[in-house]
Amino acid sequence: MSTLAIQTEALSRLYGRQAALDNLDLRVQAGRIVALLGPNGAGKTTLLRLLAGMLAPTAGGAQVLGDDSRRLSPANACRIGVMIEGHEPPHWARLQWLAALQASAARGFDSGLAERLLGEHHLDGRARFGRLSKGQRRWVLGALALASHSDVLLLDEPADGLDPASRRALYGHLRDQVNDLQSAVLVATHIIDDIERVADEVAVLHRGRLLLHADLEDLREQVREVDVPATAPLPAQPLEVLASGVRGDRRSVWIRGGETVEARIADQLGGSTAVHPFNLERLFLALTSDAAAADGRPASPNEKEEVAQCA
Amino acid sequence: MNVRLDHRSGEPIYRQIVEQVKYLIARGDLRPGEQLPSIRALAAELRVNPRTVVKAYETLQHGNLVVMRHGQGVFVAENRGAVPAAARRKALVGMARRLLAEASRLGAGADETLDVVRDVSREMERGS
Numbered sequence: 065m066s067t068l069a070i071q072t073e074a075l076s077r078l079y080g081r082q083a084a085l086d087n088l089d090l091r092v093q094a095g096r097i098v099a100l101l102g103p104n105g106a107g108k109t110t111l112l113r114l115l116a117g118m119l120a121p122t123a124g125g126a127q128v129l130g131d132d133s134r135r136l137s138p139a140n141a142c143r144i145g146v147m148i149e150g151h152e153p154p155h156w157a158r159l160q161w162l163a164a165l166q167a168s169a170a171r172g173f174d175s176g177l178a179e180r181l182l183g184e185h186h187l188d189g190r191a192r193f194g195r196l197s198k199g200q201r202r203w204v205l206g207a208l209a210l211a212s213h214s215d216v217l218l219l220d221e222p223a224d225g226l227d228p229a230s231r232r233a234l235y236g237h238l239r240d241q242v243n244d245l246q247s248a249v250l251v252a253t254h255i256i257d258d259i260e261r262v263a264d265e266v267a268v269l270h271r272g273r274l275l276l277h278a279d280l281e282d283l284r285e286q287v288r289e290v291d292v293p294a295t296a297p298l299p300a301q302p303l304e305v306l307a308s309g310v311r312g313d314r315r316s317v318w319i320r321g322g323e324t325v326e327a328r329i330a331d332q333l334g335g336s337t338a339v340h341p342f343n344l345e346r347l348f349l350a351l352t353s354d355a356a357a358a359d360g361r362p363a364s365p366n367e368k369e370e371v372a373q374c375a
Numbered sequence: 376m377n378v379r380l381d382h383r384s385g386e387p388i389y390r391q392i393v394e395q396v397k398y399l400i401a402r403g404d405l406r407p408g409e410q411l412p413s414i415r416a417l418a419a420e421l422r423v424n425p426r427t428v429v430k431a432y433e434t435l436q437h438g439n440l441v442v443m444r445h446g447q448g449v450f451v452a453e454n455r456g457a458v459p460a461a462a463r464r465k466a467l468v469g470m471a472r473r474l475l476a477e478a479s480r481l482g483a484g485a486d487e488t489l490d491v492v493r494d495v496s497r498e499m500e501r502g503s
Contacts, residue, residue: 095424239422243415261382264424281427284387341385 067094069248074124084110086272095246099259102269108252112218116146145214155194172213181207198225206234217249235262256345270352284342287320291338307350318347392431411449
């Protein structure tokens with residue numbers, strides 16, 4: 065159940081002198097869907113390309129299905145499904161030809177599922193890829209990736225350009241597949257609303273760094289957003305500050321404090337503190353706002369420094 | 376099973392399942408001894424990770440609301456008799472301690488508290 069499908073160690077990639085990925089340690093277990101969130105340029109696509117073996121790391125490394133990502137065995141390469149920008153099929157290709165090609169590349173390819181998924185969008189096998197709308201192309205690529213029954217799926221904005229119903233349908237099929245096959249899935253996206261319905265874990269990338277990687281159910285249970293005066297000291301142990309942001313004379317603080325987080329907040333900050341439920345989008349924005357991470361570090365790793373600033 | 380999830384409410388999904396199953400049991404929509412969907416089936420229906428359903432069922436079992444029988448499935452607990460005497464005593468001792476501690480904060484002794492418990496019990500019997 066808890067087999068590691070993906071494991072990176074100090075994974076780094078430079079473009080020139082610019083670090084696209086900086087010292088990344090990430091583990092993904094089989095049977096889990098991980099939402100890879102980050103603003104544009106955070107390093108999401110670079111990470112997926114590194115894991116797929118399309119790009120070599122500058123330092124550190126990654127293991128996918130037990131293989132070094134630079135030297136994937138042919139057998140394991142067939143077990144990795146990829147949907148990454150810039151790897152689109154030629155426009156003249158007919159859908160049935162694409163399905164046949166995919167079937168020859170992926171051993172577990174489920175032609176019946178591919179047909180069903182294309183049928184959901186009334187796509188004819190004889191249609192040419194280039195004649196489809198942007199959303200239809202996405203759906204075709206998503207359908208082929210799902211039908212491949214891969215053990216690892218690396219998806220870059222798989223729902224981009226799809227209408228809301230199709231986005232939900234795509235992620236619904238993804239969940240079915242993960243439950244049935246125990247695939248490990250990494251979905252890079254910045255549409256939080258959709259992925260929140262299906263993700264098991266969230267990994268937040270910002271400027272090449274992994275700021276947060278946590279189980280989404282744990283976050284819902286253990287994290288609260290509180291509203292305190294900007295001059296108040298930040299909460300201390302056993303409460304952990306994940307992020308904080310000042311607006312005027314008020315400060316929003318995202319606090320992690322175990323299953324009894326609300327009681328602990330009341331203990332430390334007083335019962336009248338305004339406590340809000342966990343909201344992924346708000347935490348994401350706080351973590352990745354320029355003010356919070358201007359020097360490339362998480363919002364408030366050093367409480368003393370912050371408190372000194374406030375005083 | 377009629378369970379509706381709100382992924383944006385901030386409430387853990389497993390707890391939403393727990394609360395709604397509790398409600399279905401309290402309303403009598405789920406009867407004592409009735410079988411609940413299997414972990415796999417409910418995960419597929421709600422499109423959530425099976426681990427989330429496991430956690431929900433375990434929480435319900437911990438609260439003596441359901442019984443998980445290995446290899447057979449998950450059933451709504453038969454009322455009362457389902458809790459073994461030792462566990463029942465342990466739970467009651469905990470409740471009594473909390474009640475007496477709260478009562479003493481109000482300045483009430485054990486005798487006064489017990490009198491109230493008896494009165495309330497009589498009222499509830501008459502009411503039902």
